[in-house]
Amino acid sequence: MTRLLIAALALVGLAACQPREPAASTTSVETDGTRSVITATAAWCRPTPNGAQAGACYLTLKASAGDRLTGVATPVSTATQIHEMAMVAGVMHMGEMAGGLPLPAGETVTLAPGGVHLMLVGLTAPLVAGQTVPLTLGFEKAPAMTVQAEVRLPEPAATDKP
Numbered sequence: 193m194t195r196l197l198i199a200a201l202a203l204v205g206l207a208a209c210q211p212r213e214p215a216a217s218t219t220s221v222e223t224d225g226t227r228s229v230i231t232a233t234a235a236w237c238r239p240t241p242n243g244a245q246a247g248a249c250y251l252t253l254k255a256s257a258g259d260r261l262t263g264v265a266t267p268v269s270t271a272t273q274i275h276e277m278a279m280v281a282g283v284m285h286m287g288e289m290a291g292g293l294p295l296p297a298g299e300t301v302t303l304a305p306g307g308v309h310l311m312l313v314g315l316t317a318p319l320v321a322g323q324t325v326p327l328t329l330g331f332e333k334a335p336a337m338t339v340q341a342e343v344r345l346p347e348p349a350a351t352d353k354p
């Protein structure tokens with residue numbers, strides 16, 4: 193996790209030099225002649241009300257040859273966890289996915305409210321709509337990649353759009 197965090201901080205420095213963040217990020221690895229490409233899109237985080245210590249982020253992942261999301265690092269919180277929601281005795285609970293999030297080959301895996309999400313624990317500052325949060329994703333096989341998550345409210349209804 194420490195190594196990931198250092199990578200995240202290094203990448204934040206690099207990202208500052210780029211004029212515009214790409215909408216989709218990719219990382220890839222070649223194993224036994226098979227090339228696996230992981231694509232990350234639509235990363236976003238929910239704004240946190242004043243004083244909230246934890247925030248949630250979401251994104252869509254697709255690994256062409258299969259992989260596993262093993263961890264996340266970001267400079268805006270002291271720790272992160274991959275959470276899933278589950279019904280326990282009729283009550284919705286969230287808990288850490290100890291083994292990480294499996295990314296089956298070629299399948300689109302969507303992290304969304306009410307399901308799997310990235311939990312930022314120990315926020316160093318509130319997440320404010322309009323901000324961008326760098327998230328460095330660690331994988332079992334592919335090298336880590338950093339995506340820029342937009343802080344915004346969940347998908348607004350069409351009527352709410354300006």
Ligand SMILES: [Cu+2]
Pocket residue numbers: 248275286287309310311
């Ligand atoms: Cu959570």
